[in-house]
Amino acid sequence: MALLRRRDDEPLTIDGEHERLRAIRRAAEEELGRLRRELTERVASVERKERELADALAKVPRKPGEPLPAGGDETLTRAQVSLAARAQELSKREAELAAREKALMKQETEMARRAGGGALHPESRLAQIEARLAALQEAEKAFARTQAELAALSEELASREAALAEREHEGAGPGSGASRAELDELDDRLRRLEQETRDDSVERTFGDGLRRLEKKGLRAPPSND
Secondary structure: OOOOOOOOOOOOOHHHHHHHHHHHHHHHHHHHHHHHHHHHHHHHHHHHHHHHHHHHHHHOOOOOOOOOOOOHHHHHHHHHHHHHHHHHHHHHHHHHHHHHHHHHHHHHHHHHHHHHOOOOOHHHHHHHHHHHHHHHHHHHHHHHHHHHHHHHHHHHHHHHHHHHHHHHHHOOOHHHOOOHHHHHHHHHHHHHHHHHHHHHHHHHOHHHHHHHHHHHHOOOOOOOO
């Protein structure tokens, strides 16, 4: 999101600063709208992969009465549950984003009202706005990292499930299915990915970024009498 800076040689006027505030607000609204669209698309993608995984599990060919290799059912069930939980988490964050967007717009309106009343120095308010926008960018980056980790988890599960389905389909004999070691390795990998994603979410959620934004940018500066 580009920050709209005033040229040093431009005269400082209230009308000019109001126009810059409106332009910055429009840019922030466009950026939030883009982020919401991307989030919606990611939620739909995760839900689609979850459905595909469930369908693939139902279609895995097995001999009559022959179960999956030891631990297979449990591992694949864990994969499904994990993917569903991540989809719910994305939906929750989308709702949080919508609420924060409304709060940001309210604060922007209040800021513009105060600036119009001459209670604040335009240069100080503009510096605060630019700091808030920078904090918002950092929060978006942290949220994108969490989304990337979720996508990596989803791809890993899809790849492993496809490999298992292919081996079951080949039906070359008792040894053709996934080995116990492979299933253990899959389970360990899933646990690590879940833990890493959970740890990063605690420290770098989008909500945390916006709370930092509020602390840094929504406080009115002390009046310079």
